[in-house]
Amino acid sequence: MAYGIIDRFEGDMAIIETGDKIISIKRHLLPPYASEGDVIDLKSMKVDVAKTQSRKNKINRLMRDVWEDSD
Structure with missing residues (x-):
């Protein structure tokens, strides 16, 4: 399966990182609760909650490891 990560929203577009490229799709194709950082199944256009x-x-x-080591 192909997955992407929502990087940001620009107007009515969702900017999604797929690992090797960045794609733009219409925001209305995603679930209304989709937000930045969510992993998207690019076939079904659904948020993969577990991933x-x-x-x-x-x-x-x-982040915790970085901050703990900075003392």
Whole structure:
């Protein structure tokens, strides 16, 4: 499956990073609750809640490690 991450919204467009490229799609094609940082299944245009949460957890762990090491 192809996935992308919502980078930002610009007007009625969603800017999505797919790993090797950045694409723009109409915002209305996404669920109304989709937000920046959500992982999107590009076939169904649905938020993959499990992948989104896993990604957020990984980012939080990395940030925590950086701040703990800075003392």
